[in-house]
Amino acid sequence: MYDAINSKYTYKGTDVLKNKLGIQDEELLKEYETRMVAFKIATISSAKIPKGYTPERLKFIHKYLFEDIFYFAGEYREENITKGNFRFSQYEYIEENIKRIFKEIDIEQMKKMSFNDFIKKVSYIMTELNVLHPFREGNGRTIRELVREICFDCGYVIDWYEINHDDILSASIKAVIDEKEQIKMLKRSIKKMN
Ligand SMILES: Nc1ncnc2c1ncn2[C@@H]1O[C@H](COP(=O)(O)OP(=O)(O)OP(=O)(O)O)[C@@H](O)[C@H]1O
Ligand SMILES: [Mg+2]
Numbered sequence: 001m002y003d004a005i006n007s008k009y010t011y012k013g014t015d016v017l018k019n020k021l022g023i024q025d026e027e028l029l030k031e032y033e034t035r036m037v038a039f040k041i042a043t044i045s046s047a048k049i050p051k052g053y054t055p056e057r058l059k060f061i062h063k064y065l066f067e068d069i070f071y072f073a074g075e076y077r078e079e080n081i082t083k084g085n086f087r088f089s090q091y092e093y094i095e096e097n098i099k100r101i102f103k104e105i106d107i108e109q110m111k112k113m114s115f116n117d118f119i120k121k122v123s124y125i126m127t128e129l130n131v132l133h134p135f136r137e138g139n140g141r142t143i144r145e146l147v148r149e150i151c152f153d154c155g156y157v158i159d160w161y162e163i164n165h166d167d168i169l170s171a172s173i174k175a176v177i178d179e180k181e182q183i184k185m186l187k188r189s190i191k192k193m194n
Contacts, residue, residue, distance in 0.1 A: 009136050019069050020070070020071065036068055036069060040068075044145060055099060055102050057146070057149075058098070058129075058134065059075070061146055065138060070138070072135070076095065077091050077094070077133070077136040078091055088133035089133065094132060097132050101125065104125070104128075105150065107150070116187075119190060125147070129143045130172055130176070140169075144168075155192065156191060156192060162189065
């Protein structure tokens with residue numbers, strides 16, 4: 001869990017994120033949040049997603065998925081956070097780093113890549129964005145939706161719900177040091193569209 005006592009994002013003395021539902025029980029919030037966001041994930045392809053790959057697109061996705069729940073939907077975090085033993089990027093550097101990462105997303109170039117190179121690139125983007133962890137909460141789902149869109153634009157499909165969530169999590173945690181497992185997982189899950 002995030003080291004969140006004393007955070008401006010949480011209810012006083014707890015690590016429960018302040019939310020529009022007014023829920024102060026962590027488990028109950030998780031339950032509602034999971035269901036509501038799953039519904040938004042299922043409908044986002046009919047939304048007016050910005051064209052092109054810029055940080056605005058990532059913000060849009062985050063806003064769309066989380067706007068019914070968190071006040072900070074679509075906005076970068078303004079405090080430092082850790083998970084397990086891992087400290088994500090300093091929040092002050094999010095803005096410049098996200099620009100750097102998105103400059104490296106060139107769809108036309110990715111369309112021309114071999115399957116293996118494409119997978120490696122997707123894995124790289126996922127890891128960079130995870131390490132940056134631009135939002136206070138909801139980074140995993142936002143990044144996976146972005147990846148789904150990148151795949152789609154390059155003629156591939158990925159259904160994240162076909163993959164065990166614990167496998168996604170463990171691969172992404174290891175990917176900070178070694179992307180082998182994440183690459184293997186993506187190779188199994190990304191399919192050519194027909
Ligand atoms: N110890 C860790 N080291 C590096 N990355 C981690 C660690 N623990 C979790 N993560 C990453 O953080 C993501 C979760 O971030 P966050 O809680 O902001 O997003 P989420 O959408 O709520 O979660 P999830 O990805 O579990 O659905 C995970 O998907 C994983 O990639
Ligand atoms: Mg989370």
